[in-house]
Amino acid sequence: MYLFITGPLLWFSFLFFIIGCVVHVILYINGLDWKLDRVTYTKNIPYGLNGAARSVFFWLIPYGTQSWRNNPAFTLIVFLFHFGILFTPLFLNAHQVILRERWGINLWAIPDSLADVLTLCVIATALILLLRRIALPSVRILSTFHDIVVLVIAVLPFITGFLAYHQVSDSQFWLMLHVLSGELMLIAIPLSKLSHVVKFFCSRVQLGIDFGVKRGGMKSGGMKW
Amino acid sequence: MAQGTLCNRQPINTEETLQALLADTQGKIYYKEMQELDVDTTALGLLIEKTCKSRIRTWLSICAKCGLCADSCFFYLANNHDPEQVPAHKIQSTLGELVRRKGNVDNAFMIRAMDIAWGKCTCCNRCSIYCPMGIGMGVMFSYLRGLCFSQGFVPWEMKIGSGMHRIYRAQMDITSEDWVDTCEWMVEENEEEYPQLEIPMDKENSDIIYTVNAREPKHYPEDIGDAAILFHIAGENWTVPSKGWEETSLAMFAGDWEGATMQVKEVYGAIDRLKPKRMVVTECGHAYRATVIEGPYWAGLESGKTPVETLHYVEWVLEALKTGKLKIDPAKKIKEPVTYQDSCNYIRNGGLSTVGREIMSFIAEDFREMKPCKEHNFCCGGGGGLNGIGRYRQQRNVGMKIKRDQILETGAKLVITPCHNCWDAIRDIEEVYKLGIRWSFLKPLLLSMVIVPAHLKPTEE
Ligand code: SF4
Ligand code: SF4
Numbered sequence: 001m002y003l004f005i006t007g008p009l010l011w012f013s014f015l016f017f018i019i020g021c022v023v024h025v026i027l028y029i030n031g032l033d034w035k036l037d038r039v040t041y042t043k044n045i046p047y048g049l050n051g052a053a054r055s056v057f058f059w060l061i062p063y064g065t066q067s068w069r070n071n072p073a074f075t076l077i078v079f080l081f082h083f084g085i086l087f088t089p090l091f092l093n094a095h096q097v098i099l100r101e102r103w104g105i106n107l108w109a110i111p112d113s114l115a116d117v118l119t120l121c122v123i124a125t126a127l128i129l130l131l132r133r134i135a136l137p138s139v140r141i142l143s144t145f146h147d148i149v150v151l152v153i154a155v156l157p158f159i160t161g162f163l164a165y166h167q168v169s170d171s172q173f174w175l176m177l178h179v180l181s182g183e184l185m186l187i188a189i190p191l192s193k194l195s196h197v198v199k200f201f202c203s204r205v206q207l208g209i210d211f212g213v214k215r216g217g218m219k220s221g222g223m224k225w
Numbered sequence: 226m227a228q229g230t231l232c233n234r235q236p237i238n239t240e241e242t243l244q245a246l247l248a249d250t251q252g253k254i255y256y257k258e259m260q261e262l263d264v265d266t267t268a269l270g271l272l273i274e275k276t277c278k279s280r281i282r283t284w285l286s287i288c289a290k291c292g293l294c295a296d297s298c299f300f301y302l303a304n305n306h307d308p309e310q311v312p313a314h315k316i317q318s319t320l321g322e323l324v325r326r327k328g329n330v331d332n333a334f335m336i337r338a339m340d341i342a343w344g345k346c347t348c349c350n351r352c353s354i355y356c357p358m359g360i361g362m363g364v365m366f367s368y369l370r371g372l373c374f375s376q377g378f379v380p381w382e383m384k385i386g387s388g389m390h391r392i393y394r395a396q397m398d399i400t401s402e403d404w405v406d407t408c409e410w411m412v413e414e415n416e417e418e419y420p421q422l423e424i425p426m427d428k429e430n431s432d433i434i435y436t437v438n439a440r441e442p443k444h445y446p447e448d449i450g451d452a453a454i455l456f457h458i459a460g461e462n463w464t465v466p467s468k469g470w471e472e473t474s475l476a477m478f479a480g481d482w483e484g485a486t487m488q489v490k491e492v493y494g495a496i497d498r499l500k501p502k503r504m505v506v507t508e509c510g511h512a513y514r515a516t517v518i519e520g521p522y523w524a525g526l527e528s529g530k531t532p533v534e535t536l537h538y539v540e541w542v543l544e545a546l547k548t549g550k551l552k553i554d555p556a557k558k559i560k561e562p563v564t565y566q567d568s569c570n571y572i573r574n575g576g577l578s579t580v581g582r583e584i585m586s587f588i589a590e591d592f593r594e595m596k597p598c599k600e601h602n603f604c605c606g607g608g609g610g611l612n613g614i615g616r617y618r619q620q621r622n623v624g625m626k627i628k629r630d631q632i633l634e635t636g637a638k639l640v641i642t643p644c645h646n647c648w649d650a651i652r653d654i655e656e657v658y659k660l661g662i663r664w665s666f667l668k669p670l671l672l673s674m675v676i677v678p679a680h681l682k683p684t685e686e
Contacts, residue, residue, distance in 0.1 A: 031279025038522035040529035059357055066601055067293055067355040074293070078357075138301070139292035141308035142317065147290050196287045196358065203283055204359035214518060214529060215350075216576020224578075224600050225354060 002172075005179050013183035020190020021198045028202045039206070044213040050222055051212015052205040058225040059204060065225040074132070077125045084122035085154060088115055089182075094165070112165075119162050126155040146193060153188045156181035229258025234265065234377040236481060237388025246388065251615055252381025262377055264335055269328030272375055277324055281368060284360040285321050288313050294362065297355035299603045299627040300345055300620075312352040312362045315341050320369045335378040342369045342480075343380050344617035347609035347624075349569040354600065363574075370480030379479055380614045386475025387484045394491045395439040395471040405467050407442040411450035420683050424453045427499060428464035433541075434501035434533075435465050436472045436492060436516070438509040438645050451668035452507065452538075458677055459550035463505075469495025472506050473645075474515030478610030482523065489520035496532045504535040508666045510568030510644035511608070513537050513575060537571050539580045539643050542667055546587045557674035559589040562637040566595075566628075566651060566664075567602035568644035581643070584667070588674060593635040603627050605642075607650030625654050632662060640664045 034040050041048065058064040068075040088110075089095060096109040110118075130151060133143050160181050164174035188194055211223040228234060230245070232255045237243050249255050294312040295301050301310040308314065319338040323330060330338075348370075350363030373379055374387070389396050408424040416422050425431065435456070441448045456463045469491040476484030496504060506513050517535045521528065536544070545551040565581045572578050578599035585592040595602060606625035611617060628650065632640055642648040642664050651664040 028279045028283060031282070033278055034527075034529075035522060035525070036276055036278055037280050038519060040527065043527065043529055055359060059359075065357075066597075067297070067357065070296065070355075071293060074291075078291075133290075136292060137308045138295040138306065138311045139290065141311060141314050142288075142290035142292060144290070193287060193289070196289065199283050199287045200358060203280075203287060206280055207353065207359040207361055210361065210364075215574045216571075218576070220576030220578060223354065223576075 002176060005176060005183070009183055010179070013186040017186040017189050021195070024190060024195055024198050025202060028199065032206070037206075037210075039210045039214055041209060044218065047212045047217045048209040049212070051210070051217045052208035054222045054225065055204045055208025055211065056201060067225075077128050080121050081125035081129065084118045084125070084158075088118045088122065089157070091115075116162070116165075119158050122158045123155055123162070126151055150188065150192050150194050153181075153185050153192075154194065157185055227261045227263045228377070229255070229262060231255045232258035232262055232377055234375070236374075236391060236484065237384065238391055240392055243385065243388045243392055246381070246385055249381070255381045255384075256616070259336065259378065260332070262332060262335075264328075264330060264332060264376055266329045269323075269330075269372065269376060271328075272372065273324055273328050276371075277368075280361075281320075281365060282324065284358075284362075284365060285317070285324060287358050288317065288360060289358055291357065294352040294356050294360075297352045299349075299351075299606065300624050303606075303624045303626045310345060312346075313356075313360075315345055316362050316365050316369070320365055320372075323369070323372060335373065335376055338369060339373050339378040339380065340617075342366055342373055343383070343610065343614060344620050347569075347604045347607070347611050349604035349608050350574055351569070351601070351604065354573065367477075367480065370478075371482055372480070374480035379481075380610075380616055382613045382615065383475060383479035383610055386610070386613070387479035387481035390474065390476040390481075390484045390488045394469070394488055396473050396475045397439045397443045399439050399442050399471075401467050404442050404470055407446050408449060408453075408465060411446055411453060414447075415450050415454060418683060419454055419457055419677075419681060421681065422453060422457050424449070425464045427467050429499050430501070431462050431464040431499070432502045433461055433463040434496060434499055434504045435463055435507070436470050436495075436504060436512075437465075437507040438473045438512050439471045440473075440645060441507065448507070448666065448668060451672055455545075455551065455668060455671060455675070458675055458681060459545045461550070464499060464501065466495035466499055469493075469498075472512035472516045473509060474511065475610060475613075477511065477515045477519065485515065485519070486523040489516055489523050492516055492520070493524055493526075493532050501533060503533055504531060505541045506535060506537050508538045508643040508645070508648075508668065510570030510646060512645075514570040518570075518575060537575070537577055537580075537643075539571075539577060539584060539667065542671065543580050543584050546584065551671065552676040553587055553671075553674050554676050559639065559670065559674075560591065561639060562591045562593050562635065563589045563639045563641060564593050564595055564632060564635040564637040565598075566605060566640055566642045566644070566647045567598055567600075568642075568647050569602070569604050569608055570644070572602060573600045581641075585641075588670065591637075593637050595631040595635055603631060605644075605647040605650035605654075607646050607653065612646055612649045612653070621650075622653070622657050625650060625657065629654050629658050629660065633660060638662050641667060641670065643667050 062079045063069050091110045092115050093109040099105045133139050160174050160178035164171050164178045211217050298312050304310050319341050346366045348363045348367050352362045386396055412424050474485050474488050517531055605628050611621045640651050642651050655662050
């Protein structure tokens, strides 16, 4: 069982994740239509590139846009959450050990104590996001079951990983669950709203080009996000 | 398939149907018939399949439901943070549902969609610049309007407006003769004061082709006179076309893409005929959006640009001030506090945010910014055609509170509004809320302070 989960199923999950994401991007680009979208994607390219770069760059910086600045607490939570989710699994010591043992790849690893803090950060910020969803009428009205499920899927690997590492009760059980929930997340990414892993960039680049070549970018030098 | 005699899926293509619709005061019969109007779900489904591609589908599917767009919408703020006014909710519960159900919706759904697409959104596009996911909600609302229009669910005035463009190539019943007459009349009105004043009609190869908003010949002919005098003083080599002079597009507000295309091709036709070097658009926001920003795409121009370089009127003014073609008498600058209304259509959606400030530095001594301003400014409350729709009058008046408060905060009593819709909305803010403010286009202000060169003045005999 354990061998299957950490072997073929893991491979499958990674492949599904990568291929799914690539397919999303290809389908997205394929579906762009300069006439329907009313944006010249292949003309005025320097303006398009400038617009796209601005549109992605400022939004990736904490407090880089007016919208982020208007919502300081939310911005902090969102950035902590995403930073934790992306950074922790990549540089976790335990993951590095696997990489080293299986392929001999040596990457830099973060101390376990930092990993702990980041993990708790992910869990705590997820909880705040969930509470915010329930508490604020303007967010509650938007929320669907899907929104809550994807949040749970995204934090499950962190909860289980934390429990496994700290050897709460049966650590083998938690470890299994951890690997499974990680795989679930990888598979869920292309299938759910978690696909924003890549579609965020698609959408931001597209809107950036729109503002860059059409909505004023040629006269103003670029949208002040 | 129940279709009304006035409210139906056919766009207005004859003078007769237009007159019949106009005769129905306030659209009473029209809206009554709308209650019975069937939805052709097959056609709607096909239209969605053909036109709703990856961009909009992605926008609809990746919305993080974070609610950051809420505070960006003046309707949400003006309605005491009513969750129903959150942009993401407005679009998900209308367009989102329509796409998910592949057009399989009923009459009540479409009427609600219409009430949201026109009554709760001015397509100001402000929410789009506050959404982390880069979701272009203004674009989607506009797309939704197109779907509603295709099924006949469109506010009465918008159906009339789109019909006007289809028949007169103008948003109002102004024929080419009416237009030419108005220009001649304006020359006569002003020639005593400016003896060599002309409005050159259909002159080929001029430096500037000037195009207007049909409201000017219809209701504010002095605006055309003012424009002519300013071009005259600036020594411009300019012309107006006898056909293709109208820049606006109620067809765009109506979601009538075919009508919008007809309209814009008329203007580009004038450019092709008269071969001017550049085009200047009057002080109107949506005219600029329709003819300069969206128009090239409707007309199928692959460059995405108008056939010749186009300036909004404010750009021309700034150029004339900077080059000294227009000189301001320093003693006549505006002394009182004055503020400037940024039109969403050519500021946020047109990149002209700094132009107004530079103009102010030439003409005003105490210029005060609204907060927020430039790209981040709030809609006046009357954009997207909302000024003209009786059914949503009350909702518009509520929405205008945000602009009212922004103006009050500046302490200025004079608001410069180089956009017809903003001009109307701010006039109505005064009418509804009685703030004691005044509002003005740039032209009359400039005329009151520009130095007229001696050789252009009447010779005294
Ligand atoms: S800000 Fe964007 S992602 Fe967030 S709810 Fe609004 S539309 Fe959705
Ligand atoms: S486009 Fe403007 S009016 Fe419409 S929902 Fe967005 S912010 Fe509100």
